[in-house]
Amino acid sequence: xxxxxxxxxxxxxxxxxxxxxxxxxxxxxxxxxxxxxxxxxxxxxxxxxxxxxxxxxxxxxxxxxxxxxxxxxxxxxxxxxxxxxxxxxxxxxxxxxxxxxxxxxxxxxxxxxxxxxxxxxxxxxxxxxxxxxxxxxxxxxxxxxxxxxxxxxxxxxxxxxxxxxxxxxxxxxxxxxxxxxxxxxxxxxxxxxxxxxxxxxxxxxxxxxxxxxxxxxxxxxxxxxxxxxxxxxxxxxxxxxxxxxxxxxxxxxxxxxxxxxxxxxxxxxxxxxxxxxxxxxxxxxxxxxxxxxxxxxxx
Numbered sequence: 592x593x594x595x596x597x598x599x600x601x602x603x604x605x606x607x608x609x610x611x612x613x614x615x616x617x618x619x620x621x622x623x624x625x626x627x628x629x630x631x632x633x634x635x636x637x638x639x640x641x642x643x644x645x646x647x648x649x650x651x652x653x654x655x656x657x658x659x660x661x662x663x664x665x666x667x668x669x670x671x672x673x674x675x676x677x678x679x680x681x682x683x684x685x686x687x688x689x690x691x692x693x694x695x696x697x698x699x700x701x702x703x704x705x706x707x708x709x710x711x712x713x714x715x716x717x718x719x720x721x722x723x724x725x726x727x728x729x730x731x732x733x734x735x736x737x738x739x740x741x742x743x744x745x746x747x748x749x750x751x752x753x754x755x756x757x758x759x760x761x762x763x764x765x766x767x768x769x770x771x772x773x774x775x776x777x778x779x780x781x782x783x784x785x786x787x788x789x790x791x792x793x794x795x796x797x798x799x800x801x802x803x804x805x806x807x808x809x810x811x812x813x814x815x816x817x818x819x820x821x822x823x824x825x826x827x828x829x830x831x832x833x834x835x836x837x838x839x840x841x842x843x844x845x846x847x848x849x850x851x852x853x854x855x856x857x858x859x860x861x862x863x864x865x866x867x868x869x870x871x872x873x874x875x876x877x878x879x880x881x882x883x884x885x886x887x888x889x890x
Contacts, residue, residue, distance in 0.1 A: 596838030598756075599890040600748030601625065601656035605740030611729035612722055613667040618660060618730075618737040622745065624887055625657035635664040641727065645734055652742050654840040655890045660737070662730065679710050745890070752888055753835060759882040760831055763852075766875045767824055770859065773868045774817045817862050820855045827851050842889035849883040 601624045608617035630646045649658055686699035705711060831848055834841045856879055860872035 597746065598749045598753050598835060598838050598841060599742075600745050600752050600888050601842070601890050602748050602888060603741045603744030605737045605744055607733045607737035607740060609729050609733040611726045614664060614726055615667075616662060616664045616730055616733065618662055618733050620658065620660045620737045620741045622653070622656040622658045622741060625655055628653060628655055629657045631657075631659045633659075633661045635662060638662065638664070638727070638730065641730065645731070648735065648738060652738055653745075653890070655842060656745075658741075660734070662734075664730075673712060674705065674710055675712050679705070682707055682710060748888075749890070752885060755885050756831075756835060756882065756889075759878060759885060760828060760835075763824075763875065763878045763882065764828055766871055766878060767821065767828065770817070770868060770871045770875065771821055773865065773871060774821060776865070817859050817868075820858045820862070824852070824855045824859075827855065840890045842886065845886045845889055846883075849879065849886055852879045852882070 601622055603620075603622050605620045606617060608615070610616075628650060630649045632642050632645060634641060645660070683699065690696040690698050827848060831845065834844055834848070853876070856872055856875045859875065860869055863869040863872055
């Protein structure tokens with residue numbers, strides 16, 4: 592049995608950390624909505640070469656979204672403090688000369704000389720190629736873990752998003768059914784409105800020919816027939832449900848479909864012959880806009 596693929600959100604966060612030798616590090620990955628896949632990574636000095644392979648790794652897992660990643664790296668202090676012998680000899684020589692030039696002055700003390708700026712220097716032990724390679728491998732492994740965590744977070748958000756989208760579609764479907772019922776009343780409304788306008792214009796004059804009245808009503812009914820828009824809206828609702836059932840990276844298709852939803856709702860409002868149908872059209876537009884906002888989150 593084929594497992595159903597669910598939709599995925601473009602919003603998510605994950606964190607992964609690790610240690611290697613004297614270094615500890617942590618990855619933080621965040622993703623938000625985006626038209627395509629945009630990856631930005633912040634890496635500590637010396638690890639910039641990792642950016643390209645890590646960006647490739649993201650592209651194999653995610654399809655859309657603005658993804659930002661930050662690597663925090665901390666090396667345990669293992670520095671050694673050693674005197675700069677040349678600087679110490681020069682300062683000692685100057686201090687002795689100064690003491691000799693001052694009657695009764697004491698010779699310079701060693702601890703005071705060592706405390707002068709520039710005498711003692713901190714040196715970090717050099718990192719071997721093997722140590723560096725081990726650190727890079729550990730950082731990459733942690734990134735893969737963080738990326739998997741981000742994918743899970745986006746999938747979890749996608750499951751919640753799927754429920755919201757289906758609820759929005761159900762609301763649109765309900766409004767659509769009500770609009771269908773009102774659309775059938777459009778010809779009668781046009782006849783009543785046109786008859787009232789003619790009666791007001793003609794007054795006691797000879798009545799307007801019934802045949803001509805029927806022609807005018809037929810013309811108005813044709814211009815204001817919303818059944819075609821409602822039929823297309825029926826098809827769009829079915830297409831949206833099919834895309835949700837398909838799952839995966841269907842965000843672009845849904846986004847395009849929202850334009851078609853809006854087009855039908857706008858035409859429905861412009862052709863409406865009654866306040867009730869107009870209000871329904873406006874309610875449809877509001878529901879479609881809510882759906883469109885949620886669709887922006889779909890990968």
